Amino acid sequence: MKDRQRKTSPRPSVADFLAEAIFSGRYQPGDFVPKEVDLCEQFAINRSAVRSDLRQLVDVGIIERISGHGSKVREYAEWNILDPQVTDWMTRYATPNPRIQQEILSFRLDVEPYVAMTAAKRATARDLVAIEEAFEGMGQNLHGDDGQDGRLHSDFDVAFHVAIFKATHNIVWAQLSHILRPSIYMLIETSNVSASDPEESLERHRQLMECIRARQPREAFLAAQAVLKGTADALGIEPGDSALGRQLTFN
Structure with missing residues (x-):
């Protein structure tokens, strides 16, 4: 035997x-x-x-x-960063590497504010329910005495961002959210552990949700920037050369 x-x-x-x-x-x-x-x-x-x-x-x-x-x-x-094997390795092994964290964060800062702006224009009632359910899950698992609540909070946090990608009703953005999910999770899990004020982070997410619900593209763009700046602050890394802080003209 x-x-x-x-x-x-x-x-x-x-x-x-x-x-x-x-x-x-x-x-x-x-x-x-x-x-x-x-x-x-x-x-x-x-x-x-x-x-x-x-x-x-x-x-x-x-x-x-x-x-x-x-x-x-x-x-x-x-690196073929969108290959499923690479994203799997990234999720498991890249947490101690601030350079990789910075690269992912810079990409998200360049992309997600535009995704949020588009979601504010196109989100359906069903999309808004998915975003709200994910937000409520974040709030219900914000505090806890064991790691389970922290893991659930991160899971709902990722679901919140994925729901916004899907709310664009663009097949490329929707598919990209699935590919990027492991790398997004890596940043979210790490930043949630190190965040000094999780209530402030939750409030930034609420403001983003409300901007999308109110059909306010410009405000959704800025709210998404604020969410990601909070992630950068929690991780203690500079976001790099990204869209953060740029003055944009909205139609």
């Missing part, structure tokens, strides 16, 4: 090991990861298995193979 269990036990994943090291920032763009022979010895697996796992990272643009030198981490701009 033990022999059978040993034969069916999954081998260690070199891809996951390296993804954790890269996404957490232990290996930076430009760094070389361990050589194949060293990974074979470390994980007690053959070279073809190591190469297969390295190929997973190559295929999504995270590393590149350089003949005679090994495998090097590519620049963040080269």
